[in-house]
Each structure stands twice: as C-alpha cells, then as structure tokens.
Amino acid sequence: MSYPFKKIEKKWQKIWKKNKYKLWQAQDFKGKKIYILDMFPYPSGEGLHVGHVEGYTATDILARYYRMRGYNVLHPMGWDAFGLPAENYALKMKKNPMTFVPKNIKRYKKQMEMLGLSYDWNREINTTDPNYYKWTQWMFLKMYEKGLVYEKTAPINFCPSCKTGLANEEIVNGRCERCNTPTQIKYLNQWHIRITAYAERLLQDLEKLDWPENVKTMQRNWIGKSEGYEVTFKILGSDEEINIFTTRLDTIFGATFIVLAPEHPLSTKIPEEDYIFNVENYLENILKKPERERKMEEEISGVFTGRFAVHPLTGEKLPIWISDYVFYYYGTGAIMGVPAHDARDYRFAKKFDLKIKPVVSPEKNKEPQSLPFEDYGYLINSFDYDGLDSKTAIEEIGKFLEEKGLAKKAVYYKLRDWIFSRQRYWGEPIPLIKCPKCGIVPLSEKELPLKLPKVKSYEPTGTGESPLKNIKKWIKVKCPKCKGDAERESHTMPQWAGSCWYYLRYIDPKNNKEFANFKKLKYWLPVDIYVGGVEHAVLHLLYARFWHKFLYDLNLVPTDEPFTKLVNQGIILGPDREKMSKSRGNVINPDEIVQKYGADTLRMYEMFMGPLEDVKSWDTHGIIGVFRFLNKIWEYNKKVKKYKVEKENLEVKINLNKLIKKVAEDIEAMKFNTAISSMMEFMNFVYDKKISIKSWLTFIKLLFPFAPHIAQEIYSHYYKNKFLDREKWPLPDLKLISEEERKIIIEINGKKRDEILVPSDYQIEEIKKLALEREKIKKFLQNKTIEKFIFVQNKILNIVTKD
RNA sequence: GCCCGGGUGGCGGAAUAGGCAGACGCGUUGGGCUUAAAACCCAAUGGCCUACCAGAGGCCGUGAGGGUUCGACUCCCUCCCCGGGCACCA
Numbered sequence: 003m004s005y006p007f008k009k010i011e012k013k014w015q016k017i018w019k020k021n022k023y024k025l026w027q028a029q030d031f032k033g034k035k036i037y038i039l040d041m042f043p044y045p046s047g048e049g050l051h052v053g054h055v056e057g058y059t060a061t062d063i064l065a066r067y068y069r070m071r072g073y074n075v076l077h078p079m080g081w082d083a084f085g086l087p088a089e090n091y092a093l094k095m096k097k098n099p100m101t102f103v104p105k106n107i108k109r110y111k112k113q114m115e116m117l118g119l120s121y122d123w124n125r126e127i128n129t130t131d132p133n134y135y136k137w138t139q140w141m142f143l144k145m146y147e148k149g150l151v152y153e154k155t156a157p158i159n160f161c162p163s164c165k166t167g168l169a170n171e172e173i174v175n176g177r178c179e180r181c182n183t184p185t186q187i188k189y190l191n192q193w194h195i196r197i198t199a200y201a202e203r204l205l206q207d208l209e210k211l212d213w214p215e216n217v218k219t220m221q222r223n224w225i226g227k228s229e230g231y232e233v234t235f236k237i238l239g240s241d242e243e244i245n246i247f248t249t250r251l252d253t254i255f256g257a258t259f260i261v262l263a264p265e266h267p268l269s270t271k272i273p274e275e276d277y278i279f280n281v282e283n284y285l286e287n288i289l290k291k292p293e294r295e296r297k298m299e300e301e302i303s304g305v306f307t308g309r310f311a312v313h314p315l316t317g318e319k320l321p322i323w324i325s326d327y328v329f330y331y332y333g334t335g336a337i338m339g340v341p342a343h344d345a346r347d348y349r350f351a352k353k354f355d356l357k358i359k360p361v362v363s364p365e366k367n368k369e370p371q372s373l374p375f376e377d378y379g380y381l382i383n384s385f386d387y388d389g390l391d392s393k394t395a396i397e398e399i400g401k402f403l404e405e406k407g408l409a410k411k412a413v414y415y416k417l418r419d420w421i422f423s424r425q426r427y428w429g430e431p432i433p434l435i436k437c438p439k440c441g442i443v444p445l446s447e448k449e450l451p452l453k454l455p456k457v458k459s460y461e462p463t464g465t466g467e468s469p470l471k472n473i474k475k476w477i478k479v480k481c482p483k484c485k486g487d488a489e490r491e492s493h494t495m496p497q498w499a500g501s502c503w504y505y506l507r508y509i510d511p512k513n514n515k516e517f518a519n520f521k522k523l524k525y526w527l528p529v530d531i532y533v534g535g536v537e538h539a540v541l542h543l544l545y546a547r548f549w550h551k552f553l554y555d556l557n558l559v560p561t562d563e564p565f566t567k568l569v570n571q572g573i574i575l576g577p578d579r580e581k582m583s584k585s586r587g588n589v590i591n592p593d594e595i596v597q598k599y600g601a602d603t604l605r606m607y608e609m610f611m612g613p614l615e616d617v618k619s620w621d622t623h624g625i626i627g628v629f630r631f632l633n634k635i636w637e638y639n640k641k642v643k644k645y646k647v648e649k650e651n652l653e654v655k656i657n658l659n660k661l662i663k664k665v666a667e668d669i670e671a672m673k674f675n676t677a678i679s680s681m682m683e684f685m686n687f688v689y690d691k692k693i694s695i696k697s698w699l700t701f702i703k704l705l706f707p708f709a710p711h712i713a714q715e716i717y718s719h720y721y722k723n724k725f726l727d728r729e730k731w732p733l734p735d736l737k738l739i740s741e742e743e744r745k746i747i748i749e750i751n752g753k754k755r756d757e758i759l760v761p762s763d764y765q766i767e768e769i770k771k772l773a774l775e776r777e778k779i780k781k782f783l784q785n786k787t788i789e790k791f792i793f794v795q796n797k798i799l800n801i802v803t804k805d
Numbered sequence: 806g807c808c809c810g811g812g813u814g815g816c817g818g819a820a821u822a823g824g825c826a827g828a829c830g831c832g833u834u835g836g837g838c839u840u841a842a843a844a845c846c847c848a849a850u851g852g853c854c855u856a857c858c859a860g861a862g863g864c865c866g867u868g869a870g871g872g873u874u875c876g877a878c879u880c881c882c883u884c885c886c887c888g889g890g891c892a893c894c895a
Contacts, residue, residue, distance in 0.1 A: 004844085216809050216890075223808075223891055230895080248895060261895095297893065332894045339895095345806090346893055416894050539890085610830070612818060617888075621817060627830040633845090676819070679829035686829090747825050752876035754825050792875055798824050802875045 004629070005636035007600030011711040015115055025727045026065070026120045028076040031525050036068050037076045039505055039565070041534030041542075044082045044497075045106040047091060050113045051582070052590050052608065052620065057533045057571045059605045060614055060672065062119045064531060066707040067669045069120075070731035076526055077120065078508040080127035081107050084135075085497035086164060089428040090181075093461065099428050100456060103130060113592070117601045118710045120727070125511045129500030134507060135430045136451035137517035138499050142422075143433055143444050145552060150196040153442070156421065160188035165425070187290065193432060193493065195420040197548045201225050203562075204417075204547055213568040214615070217539040224540045226416025231400055232334060233409045235260060235311040238319065242272060244311055247333030247412055250343065251403075252395035255384040256361035257338035258351065260311045260322045261304070264288045265330035272322065274308025281305050281324060288326050296326050302349050314408045315385075315399075325350060333414050341374065348374040359383065362392060420545070422495060427460040427469040429494030437481035437488035446482070452490075468492040501542055502549035505529055505564060517558075524560040536570040543568070569672060574608070575619040582620075590620050602709035603629045609674035609708060631682055632712055635705070638689060639698070639716050647694040655735075656742050657687055658697050662734040665704045674708070681705060695720060700732045748773045749800040750782050766793040773799055 018025060028035075038061050043054060065077035083106075088099045095102075107128065114121065127134055145151050163183040197204075205225045208218045230249035237244060244260055262269045264285050273281045284305040288296065304325030311320045320338075327346055328337050341351035342360040351358050363370045366380045366389055378392035387395050403409035423432070433445040433452045445452060455476040460469035471477060471492040481488035503517070509526045510518035543565075550564040575581060576588030583589065595604045607628040611618045661684045668677035681704060699720060706713035706726045714726050740762060746769055748756040756778045760769060770791060773779055783803070792800040 214809095219809060220890060226891095226894060228894070246895085250895075299893095302893085327893050327895095329894065337895050344895070346895075349893090414894080536889085610817090616811095616818095618817075621831065624817065624831050630845095631830085675817095676829085679819070682829055745825085749824080749876075752824090752874090757825075790875075792824090794824060798876090800824080800875055 005633050005712070007602065007632075007712070010715045011116075011118065011601050014711045014714050015118065018118075018120075019115065023121070023123045025725055026069075026075075026077065026122045027124055028078075028122050029074055030522050032074045034073055035076065035526055036073045036531075037505075037526050037529045038065050038068070039077075039508075039529045039532045040079065041532070041538065042080045042082050042501070042504060043110060044085055044087065045103065045110045046087055047102075047106055049109055050117075050592055052574050052592050052595075053535070053571070053582075055117060055592050055604060056574060056608045056614070057535070058114070058117065058119055059608055060569075060571060060674065061531070061533050062117075062605075062710075063609070063669060063674060063707040064672070065120055066710065066727065067666075067731065069727050070703070070706075070729060072730070076125075076508065077122060078125040078127075078511075079114065079119075079121040079123070080125075080504055080508065081110070081129065082497070082501050082504070083107065083128055083130040084429050084495075084500055086426065086428075089426055090164065092428070098456070098458075098460075099130075100454075116596055117592070117605065120710070125508045127504060127507050127511050129430075129504065132451040132453050133514065135500065137507070138430050138495065138503070139433045139445075139450050139452060140447060140517065141503065141549070141553070142430075142495070142499070143447070143450075144556060145195060146434070146444055148552075148556075150199065150552070151422070152194050152196065153191055154194055155189055156192050156194070159185045160190075161185055190423075190425075192421050192423040193434075193491075195422045197420045197545070198415060198417055200548050200551055201227070201415040201417045202413075203551060204544065207547075207551075207563055210563060211568070212566055214536075214570055217536065217543070217568060217570065220539045221544055224417060224544065227413065228415075229411070229413050231396075231403070231409045232412040233314065233338065233403060234407075235314060235320070235338070237272060237322070238310045238312060240272060240309070242268060244268060244322070244336050245334045246336045246338050247414060248338060250340065250392075250396070251399050251409070252378075252381060252387075252390075252392040253340040253343045253361055254313075254315060254338065254399060255381075255387070256340045256342045256359045257313060257320060258341060258357040258359055259320050259339040261328045261337050261339055261347075261350070262307075262322065262324045263328040263330035263335040264324055264326050266324075266335045268336075269307075269324045272307055272309050277306060277308035281307060284324065299326075302327055302346075302353055304350060304354060306354070314403060314406075321356070323350075323354070331418060332416065333412075342370075343374055343376055345374050345376060420548075422499075423493035424496050425468040425492075426494050427454070427457075429496065430454075430499055431470070432491040432493055432495060434491040435479055435481060435488050436491060437484060437486065439486055440481055440483045440488075443481055443483050443488070449482075454494075468494060470494070498542060498545045502546045503553070505532075505546075506553075506559065520558070520560070527559060528561045528563060529565045531567050531569065532565040533569045533571060535573070539570075569614065571614050572612075572617040574611075575617065577620050577622050579619045595625070599625060599629045600632075600711070602632055602712050606632070606678060606708050610678045612675055614672055614674060628678075631685065632709060634685055634689065635712065635716070638685070639719070642693060642695060642698045643719070645692045645694070647692050650694050650697055651691065654688060654691060654693055654697060656738055657684060658700060659734045659736075659738050661704065662700065662732050663736075663739065666731065666734075669707065678708065681708075702726075703729060703732055744796045746773075746796070747798045748776070748779060749798060750779070751802060752800060755779060755782055762796060766791065766799070769793070769799055773801070 040058055040061050061077065065075050069075050083103050088103055092099045129135060161181065161183055163181045205222060205227055208221060211218065228249050230247055231251045232245050232247050235244045235246060246260065269285065304323050307322045307324060309322045311322055313320055327350065328335065339347040339350060341347040341356065341358040343362055358373060360370050360373060360375065361381060361383045362375060362379045363382050364377065364379045367382065369382065381387045381390050381395050387398060390398060400409060431452045431454055433450060435443045435445065437443050455473055457473055477490050477492060479488055479490055506518050506523065510522050513519060546564055550559060551562055553559040554562045576586065576590065578588050580586055580588060592604060603625060607625040610628055661680055664680045665677045668674065684701065699717060702713050702716050703726060717724065717726050742762060743759050744762045746758050746760055747754055748758065756776050758772055760772065786803040789802045789804045792802065
C-alpha cells in the first residue's frame with residue numbers, strides 16, 4: 003500500500019495554479035533578491051527528459067528554500083523555440099513550426115507543472131514570439147550601428163544534409179553536430195559579428211566568476227590567447243615582404259625556412275615561374291577540402307615556391323614553402339619554420355629534407371639530446387645571445403628587431419568572429435535590406451519586429467540560400483532610403499541569438515518600449531545562480547557573455563557579467579550506464595516514473611542519486627528507497643496526530659536541531675544528496691518515538707523544498723490555509739547542539755580501542771583519567787609504557803606508547 | 806600529445822583546515838505477516854580468521870608502490886586505470 007500521491011499532487015498543483023501562481027511571483031524592488039535561473043529548454047517533440055528534471059528540481063529546491071528564508075526570488079522559465087530540429091521535423095512532417103511548436107511548449111509546461119516546479123509563469127517568454135524577437139533584432143541592429151556586424155564572403159562549412167551553413171562551433175570532428183554528416187566547403191556571403199573585439203575582456207573577466215574551473219578553462223582555451231612578435235622577412239628579388247607571427251622569438255636563429263598558408267595572398271603571387279604549375283596544383287587540391295578534413299590528413303603536405311626570404315638577423319637564404327599546416331586565419335598566416343624546436347616544423351623539415359638547426363638547449367653550451375626540443379632553455383648557436391635563457395632572449399631579440407623596424411609585439415587569439423547567418427526559415431529574420439543603389443540599409447526601430455512570414459512551403463533552396471529567398475512577397479521591398487526596388491536579407495539568425503539575452507527579458511517580459519527597464523535590471527542583475535548542462539560551456543555561455551558585455555558598453559545593463567555562479571548538472575545515463583537514446587532503448591521517461599511513484603519521489607530520487615555535478619546512471623531499483631521514505635513519512639504522520647507530547651524528548655530536540663542546520667547548509671551548498679540522507683536518518687531515529695506536532699511540522703518544512711506536494715498536504719492537516727512557501731524556514735537552536743554530550747574516541751597508537759561519552763566542555767585531564775580507568779584500555783596498556791597523549795577537543799584521545 | 810575531473814563494499818554513494826572508513830539508499834540473506842505472492846515490518850550484511858551455551862575478539866582493507874605523521878581515503882613523490890574537454894593556433 004502506498005500513500006495517495008496522485009490525489010495529493012493533483013490537488014496541490016491545481017491550487018498552486020489557481021490564482022496565476024501568485025505564490026511564486028517575484029516582486030520588483032522588494033527586499034533582498036535572488037535570481038535563480040535554469041537554462042531554458044528547446045521544446046522538442048520528445049518532451050522533458052530526466053536530465054531536465056535533475057537541473058530543474060535543483061533550482062526549484064533553491065527557489066523554495068530562499069522564499070522561506072525571506073528572499074524575493076526570481077525563478078522564471080521560457081522556451082528556446084527557434085532552431086534546426088524544429089525545422090527539420092517540419093520538413094519531414096510537412097508541417098509549419100508555427101503550428102506545432104506551441105503544442106510542444108504546452109506539453110513541456112504541463113510536465114513542469116506535473117513536477118511541481120515553482121516557476122513564476124507570469125514571466126514566461128518564448129524566443130519565437132515577435133514581441134520577444136523584436137528585441138533580438140533590435141540588439142542586432144545596435145551591433146550593426148556600432149560596427150560589430152559585417153558581411154564577408156567566407157569559405158563556410160556546409161552540411162549537405164541540413165543544407166545550411168554551420169558555425170565552427172556546430173561541427174564535431176568534421177561532421178555536422180546535428181545530423182553527423184561530413185561537412186563540405188562552400189563560399190557564401192555571411193554576416194559576421196565581431197566577437198573577437200571582446201576577446202580580451204571575455205578572457206580577463208573569467209577571473210571574477212564563480213564558475214566550475216573546467217568551464218573557465220574551456221573558455222580560456224577557446225579564446226586561446228598568445229603573445230609574441232610579428233617579424234618581417236624580406237623576399238629575395240622582390241619588393242614583397244612576409245610578416246610572420248611567433249611566440250618563440252628565442253628560436254629565430256634556428257629558422258631554416260618560411261611557410262605560407264595556402265590562402266595567403268603571397269602564395270599565388272610570389273612563386274618562381276618554374277614552380278607555378280606545382281603551386282597551383284597544390285592549392286587547387288587543398289582549397290576545395292573543408293578545413294576539418296584537411297586537419298585530419300595524416301601526412302603533412304607542402305610545395306616549394308622557388309623563392310627565398312632573407313633572415314633578418316643572419317642574412318641567410320630561407321626557402322619559402324606553402325603548406326596547409328599553417329592556418330591563414332590565425333596569426334599572420336605565415337610562420338618561420340624552426341624544425342629543431344617545433345614538432346610540426348620538424349615533421350615538415352624531415353619530409354622535405356630541410357635544414358634542422360638547434361638553437362635552444364636545456365643546458366648551457368650543450369646541444370639538446372633529442373629533437374625537436376620544444377621547452378624553454380638556454381640559447382646556443384645564436385651569436386651574441388648564446389647562454390641567455392629563452393625568456394630573456396625573447397626580450398632582447400625583440401628589442402633589437404623592434405629598433406630596426408623589423409618586428410613588433412603582437413597578440414593573437416584563436417577565437418574567430420561569429421558567423422551569424424543561417425540559411426534557414428525557422429529563425430529570427432535579419433533586419434537588413436539590400437538595395438542595389440544604397441547598399442545595406444538597416445530597418446528602423448519602428449519597423450521592428452520584422453516578422454517571419456507564414457508560408458506553406460519553405461524547403462531549403464539547396465543552393466545554400468535561405469528558403470525565405472523564394473518567398474517573393476516577403477523578400478521584395480522598397481528601399482527605405484531611395485524607394486527603389488530592393489530585397490530583404492534572406493538569412494536568419496542562429497539559435498544562439500535568442501538565448502543570448504533571455505535572462506534579461508524575464509526581468510521585464512511585457513515591456514514594449516524597451517527590452518527591459520533599467521531600474522528593474524539594476525535590481526535583479528546579475529543572475530545569482532545559473533544551472534544547466536556542461537554542453538554549453540563554450541557556445542551559449544560565451545555568446546551570452548559577449549552579448550551582455552556589448553549591452554553593458556551601451557549602458558543598457560548594469561553589470562559587465564551576466565551570471566555570477568554557474569553549476570553544471572552531470573548527465574544521467576541509462577540503467578546500462580550508456581547515454582540515454584531511443585536507439586539503445588534505455589530512455590527513462592519521467593512521465594512514467596511520475597505515474598508510478600509520483601513527482602515527489604522522482605524529484606527526490608534524482609537529487610538523492612549523487613552529487614548534482616556528477617555523471618550518474620539511473621538505477622531502476624534505487625528509486626524505491628525514496629518512495630519508501632515518503633511512505634514512511636505519510637504513515638508516521640498519522641501517528642503524530644494522535645500523540646500528545648507534553649515535553650519533547652531532549653534527544654529528539656537535539657537531533658532535530660542538528661537536522662535543521664544540516665539541511666540548510668546542504669541546500670546552500672547544493673549538496674542535496676546528503677541533505678536527503680540526513681532527513682532519512684532523522685526519520686529512522688524518530689520512527690519508534692513520540693514527537694510533538696511542533697517538531698514534526700518543523701521537519702515537514704525541511705522536507706518541503708524537496709517534496710513539496712506531500713509536505714504541503716501534511717502541513718495542511720494542521721494549518722488549513724497556510725502555504726509552506728510563505729512560512730519561515732526554521733532556525734536551529736545552536737546552544738542546544740553545542741551543549742550535547744560528546745563521544746570521544748580513545749585510540750592507542752592511532753587505532754580505535756574504545757569510546758566514552760563526556761560533557762562537551764571536558765578537557766584532557768578529565769578525559770585522560772576516565773580513559774585510563776576503562777577495562778578495555780587497561781588491557782591494551784598492560785606491559786606498555788605511555789609516551790604521550792594526543793588530544794583533539796570533542797574528538798579523540800590518542801595514547802601513544804613506547805616500543 | 807596537452808589540460809581538467811576521478812578511482813572507497815555486490816551497486817549508487819558518505820566521510821577531506823589529517824582524527825570512529827563504509828552514513829543514507831539499493832541489492833542480498835534470514836525471520837515475521839500471508840493459503841500464496843507482492844507490499845509491509847524486524848534482523849544481519851567490507852574481506853579473512855579465532856571463539857561460541859552465551860557474550861566476544863584479532864588481522865587486513867579507500868587503484869598500485871613508497872614517504873611524512875602519534876594518526877593518512879584526505880598531504881608529498883612515482884606509476885597504473887577510467888571519464889570529459891582541446892588538439893597542426895606557430
């Protein structure tokens with residue numbers, strides 16, 4: 003027999019919903035605030051999965067806890083509803099996303115209600131709502147205005163299956179992130195956003211953030227800053243010069259060749275006549291391959307130009323090569339080859355039989371034992387610089403070359419500008435007009451939102467252009483400037499656009515004058531706790547930080563970072579310890595679990611499985627433990643009603659107060675698994691004891707954030723019209739806890755031999771006396787001489803003996 | 806290759822300013838209830854050994870080896886394994 007969870011959960015969900023979720027409504031400007039944010043879901047046709055439940059339960063516990071602590075809690079939810087999956091599904095089923103996406107959203111919302119999640123639904127948002135994306139477009143235009151948006155023909159990655167361009171971030175191992183098709187290369191005009199202008203700040207400000215170290219590291223690597231020098235090499239018999247970038251100027255005397263990236267303008271310009279054929283052959287072959295494919299090639303390749311550069315320090319002749327191991331988009335697109343001190347250059351030199359000259363060594367005046375030697379060391383074979391350590395040598399050589407105008411300090415980042423165009427229907431239209439006379443003409447604010455047209459067919463054109471291109475009625479416009487015939491931009495924004503600023507809109511979701519009122523932003527920002535999956539470590543989280551900083555620069559938001567604290571929940575694997583997937587058939591459906599055990603059990607089980615951040619696998623049997631626990635509470639509650647406890651048992655009091663302290667600490671540290679363990683321990687402890695109603699309801703309050711339905715139901719048996727959300731979180735009586743007797747462990751030579759119970763203020767002398775009187779201890783100390791005692795207050799007495 | 810995590814019973818996991826290893830839960834075993842099963846309740850449950858009418862006791866044990874310490878899951882050194890991220894970025 004189990005407790006009537008279905009009845010209870012339905013009952014309270016109905017009551018909570020009844021007056022528009024007023025219980026959970028965040029009030030602007032009212033007292034101390036806390037903003038607890040979830041990563042909003044993409045409402046797919048699949049419905050919520052147990053991974054969502056994990057993160058959303060965690061934040062729900064926090065939200066309910068902080069409400070009881072008297073905080074003004076902002077805990078909103080919304081829908082990231084643009085994006086490829088919806089469009090792909092739409093194409094497959096011949097339906098318009100505008101009709102089925104709202105249905106998905108409804109289902110998601112219903113599931114969230116079913117879980118008892120306490121969102122402030124009055125602030126619900128949807129990225130595909132024109133009233134929302136109006137502001138996404140508005141912000142884009144602001145970026146355009148500030149010169150952060152530019153159009154460029156770029157060799158883009160193209161997925162032949164999705165028929166769309168992809169950002170570098172959307173490619174995994176040379177394959178489309180979504181459909182796993184190998185990507186191709188295609189040349190298209192693309193809108194870019196100059197995120198690189200923010201590279202340094204995005205890097206620096208990571209320091210301020212209370213984020214998991216691995217996420218910060220991932221962002222650092224993604225931004226990939228390196229500091230070095232640009233050095234100019236003159237080309238023999240030519241006016242052209244080659245500018246190279248190096249972080250290892252100390253190795254310059256070991257440079258024995260120069261390499262240009264295939265795309266480098268000089269690659270086609272400088273080859274000697276006899277070599278032109280080879281070079282063109284090579285370039286043609288290389289440039290048609292997608293970047294990723296090129297990187298996957300095992301064999302290093304290259305071609306000699308027949309030309310030589312002049313070493314700026316020695317005057318030596320260095321052959322100029324072209325190879326695709328040098329990237330055009332990084333640094334200056336050209337390098338000096340130092341085979342003795344760089345593994346790639348070494349490989350290249352070996353393959354093409356180029357000179358290898360060691361100039362740095364781990365020991366002074368000695369050749370390195372093996373090549374390539376890539377560490378810093380001491381210079382050799384470097385004339386005046388011999389004997390200097392690498393760091394000093396970089397400075398000295400740099401200074402010398404700078405004075406001669408042959409080098410300058412330079413900083414480069416791996417981060418590249420953000421390709422912002424998608425050749426897709428289901429996204430925010432880019433609010434720009436292309437006029438043959440006036441060029442690019444941005445829409446004015448009054449013309450926003452530029453709505454996505456409702457249409458029957460929006461198949462991809464297959465040429466890589468957007469389906470919008472075929473919708474003549476929408477695409478053809480008069481130029482706002484010259485009134486002549488013009489066309490709208492047919493590309494749409496990437497899915498990331500809407501999620502870059504959604505947390506701002508929650509703060510003022512219905513404002514139609516601005517994306518959010520500044521005073522309100524000032525009150526609520528920054529987001530105090532942001533919970534979501536680690537898969538967004540570099541994409542969403544980097545874009546959102548960039549977007550926020552941009553708004554900050556325009557004085558539109560009050561903080562320079564959006565999310566103070568970030569927590570990544572670990573993924574939940576199937577019972578077979580494999581990633582849940584339909585094809586494996588190991589997917590756990592939350593609806594079924596709720597059906598069988600109730601939402602409270604599902605919530606609590608997911609929190610009990612282990613630490614929030616850990617990867618965990620679902621245990622089909624394990625959930626029963628939590629279910630039993632809740633049943634036990636239900637049964638015990640029936641007994642409590644009949645008890646007439648005049649004076650509470652001291653032990654019960656002490657244990658309850660310890661529990662109050664423990665649960666609060668664990669919730670704040672988001673250690674929900676141990677909080678639940680402690681509550682279970684307490685139940686085991688009181689189960690055969692009588693307890694006062696007051697103490698019992700205190701326990702119920704502790705339970706409430708985790709299992710809100712059953713807690714609220716039990717509470718209502720005693721207080722008919724009181725909502726636990728509005729009740730005060732109990733505070734522990736610390737005096738009671740500290741006055742308790744302490745168990746002292748008696749060790750002999752570090753091994754536990756006995757334990758005694760003493761008042762907490764007992765000192766070493768009293769405890770020593772007690773310990774030495776114990777029979778057990780006497781036995782162990784026979785024929786032994788005591789050397790010393792080690793005493794740790796309230797914990798341990800260690801008796802150390804000689805021999 | 807580089808950078809982060811992490812290795813604790815049959816399983817998920819507790820315990821780290823160094824101080825009772827294995828909380829809590831699952832599973833298993835035995836018992837109760839039942840015509841029976843499920844559910845539920847009670848008890849035992851790291852390994853090895855000694856003892857037993859009953860009570861009890863010893864040794865080993867947190868991936869491996871070494872070190873520091875009165876005392877190490879926790880700190881230091883060496884190594885092995887697993888998970889994740891990045892990967893021709895000059």
